[in-house]
Amino acid sequence: MxxxxxxxxxxxxxxxxxxxxxxxxxxxxxxxxxxxxxxxxxxxxxxxxxxxxxxxxxxxxxxxxxxxxxxxxxxxxxxxxxxxxxxxxxxxxxxxxxxxxxxxxxxxxxxxxxxxxxxxxxxxxxxxxxxxxxxxxxxxxxxxxxxxxxxxxxxxxxxxxxxxxxxxxxxxxxxxxxxxxxxxxxxxxxxxxxxxxxxxxxxxxxxxxxxxxxxxxxxxxxxxxxxxxxxxxxxxxxxxxxxxxxxHLNESIRIRNKITSIYNKEFRKTDALTTLTVPSNVRNAYWKHITIINDKRIARKKLAEILKVRYRIDINWAYDPPLHLQPVYRKMYRLRKGFLPVTENIMERHFHLPLHVGISANDAKYIAESVLEAAEKIRG
Structure with missing residues (x-):
C-alpha cells in the first residue's frame, strides 16, 4: 500500500x-x-x-x-x-x-x-x-x-x-x-x-x-x-x-520545480488536463501546482474522492468561493455569480496536487499517473 x-x-x-x-x-x-x-x-x-x-x-x-x-x-x-x-x-x-x-x-x-x-x-x-x-x-x-x-x-x-x-x-x-x-x-x-x-x-x-x-x-x-x-x-x-x-529555501524551490516538471510532463499525455506554461524569464517557487480540468465529465469533487480512497492522494483547490463571492463581499457590494465570468470559470476547474519537500520524483510520477488513471475512469 x-x-x-x-x-x-x-x-x-x-x-x-x-x-x-x-x-x-x-x-x-x-x-x-x-x-x-x-x-x-x-x-x-x-x-x-x-x-x-x-x-x-x-x-x-x-x-x-x-x-x-x-x-x-x-x-x-x-x-x-x-x-x-x-x-x-x-x-x-x-x-x-x-x-x-x-x-x-x-x-x-x-x-x-x-x-x-x-x-x-x-x-x-x-x-x-x-x-x-x-x-x-x-x-x-x-x-x-x-x-x-x-x-x-x-x-x-x-x-x-x-x-x-x-x-x-x-x-x-x-x-x-x-x-x-x-x-x-x-x-x-x-x-x-x-x-x-x-x-x-x-x-x-x-x-x-x-x-x-x-x-x-x-x-x-x-x-x-x-x-x-x-x-x-x-x-x-x-x-x-x-x-x-x-x-534551505533554494533547495526547497529546486525540489518543488522538479516535482512540478514531472506533473507537467505526465499531463501532456491527455487532453483532459492542462497545466500552466511558464515564460523562460520567470522562476516560480510553486507553493501550489495548478492543474486545469478540460473535460466537463470530470467533476472535481469526484476526482478528489477517487484519489483519496483508491490511491491515498489528497488534492485541494484554492480558493472556493472566489474573493468577490465570499458572503461578506456579496453583501457589501451586492455581487452575484457571473460578475467575473473568466475567473469563476477557471477557478471551478482547477486543483492542486501534493507539493512539498517530502515528495520524491517516484512519488510525483505515481501521483501523476494515478490522476490520469482516475480521470480516465471518470470519463468512461
Missing part, C-alpha cells in the same frame, strides 16, 4: 530540529519577543529577496494592513485586487476604509494582467495589490509596476505564496512598494504563524517598524505613541524556525 500523500507538509530534518532545540535554550535565557533572532531573520530575508529592508510581523495579514496604512489609503479609495486570492487580501483593504475593486485573473498565470488593471482603473483608484497566486508570477509584473508608477498608484505584492519566485532576476517582494509574505504552516517556508513586509523605502520601513510596536515613536526616549495601531510583534522562537527554513 502506498503512503498517504498530503497536499502540503512542513519539513524539518533531524539536523534542523537539533539546531532549533539548541537555540531555543538561548531564547529562554534571553529576550522572548522581537529580539536578536527576529532582527537577524529580517536581515537575512531582505538579503535573499533583494530588498533593503524587511520587517517581521505576526501574520501576512498584518503586513498587508500595515502596507496600506503606510501607503496612505483613505476612506473611499479604491484598490484593484484579483478575485483569486485569500480573504485577507480583500479584508486588509476594507478594514482600512478602502473599497475593493475585484478584477479578473489571466487564465494563463492565475494572476492579474496589465489589460485588466487598465480596465478597472478609475479616478478613485489609489493602488493595486498584485497577488502571486500559488507562487506563480504574471509575465506582465514589470509592466504593471511601470504602469502604476506612471499613474501615481501604489503597488503592493501579495507574495504570501511566492518566497523565492522571480521575474527577470527580480524577486517577488522586491518589485512593488512593499512585498507581503506569509509563514503559515503550509507555506513554502514556515514559522508556524508569521509574516514579513519587504521594501526598499526607508520611510516605509520606519513606519512599519513603528506600527509593529502599536504605533510607538521609536526614536523617543519615552514610551510615546504617534499612531493608532496594535501589536504585531513576533516571538523569538518563530524567528528561529524562519532562519532555519530560509537556509
Amino acid at each position: 502506498h503512503k498517504h500523500y498530503k497536499v502540503a507538509l512542513p519539513y524539518f530534518s533531524e539536523k534542523d530540529i537539533s539546531w532549533i532545540k539548541e537555540k531555543v535554550g538561548v531564547v529562554l535565557r534571553g529576550q522572548l519577543s522581537t529580539g536578536p533572532f527576529v532582527h537577524e531573520f529580517e536581515k537575512q530575508f531582505a538579503t535573499f529577496m533583494g530588498t533593503k529592508y524587511a520587517v517581521c510581523v505576526n501574520t501576512c495579514t498584518s503586513a498587508l494592513e500595515i502596507s496600506l496604512k503606510v501607503l496612505g489609503l483613505k476612506k473611499g479609495d479604491e484598490v484593484i485586487v484579483p478575485a483569486e486570492t485569500f480573504i485577507a487580501t480583500g479584508m486588509a483593504v476594507t478594514l482600512n476604509g478602502g473599497k475593493v475593486v475585484f478584477a479578473e485573473i489571466d487564465p494563463t498565470s492565475f494572476c492579474l494582467n496589465l489589460k485588466e488593471v487598465k480596465r478597472r482603473i478609475s479616478k478613485k483608484t489609489r493602488g493595486v495589490i498584485l497577488v502571486h497566486f500559488g507562487g506563480y508570477m504574471s509575465h506582465e509584473t514589470i509592466e504593471i509596476q511601470k504602469f502604476c508608477r506612471q499613474k501615481g498608484l501604489f503597488l503592493i505584492e501579495d507574495a504570501a505564496h511566492a518566497h523565492g519566485s522571480s521575474i527577470d532576476g527580480k524577486m517577488a517582494g522586491s518589485i512593488g512598494d512593499t512585498g507581503c509574505f506569509s509563514f503559515f504552516s503550509t507555506k513554502i517556508m514556515t514559522t508556524g504563524e508569521g509574516g514579513m513586509l519587504t521594501t526598499n523605502s526607508k520611510k516605509i520601513y520606519d513606519f512599519a517598524v513603528a506600527l509593529r510596536e502599536r504605533g510607538r515613536a521609536l526614536n523617543s526616549g519615552k514610551e510615546l505613541y504617534s499612531f493608532e495601531w496594535r501589536s504585531c510583534r513576533v516571538p523569538e522562537i518563530s524567528a528561529l524556525l524562519g532562519l532555519n527554513q530560509l537556509s
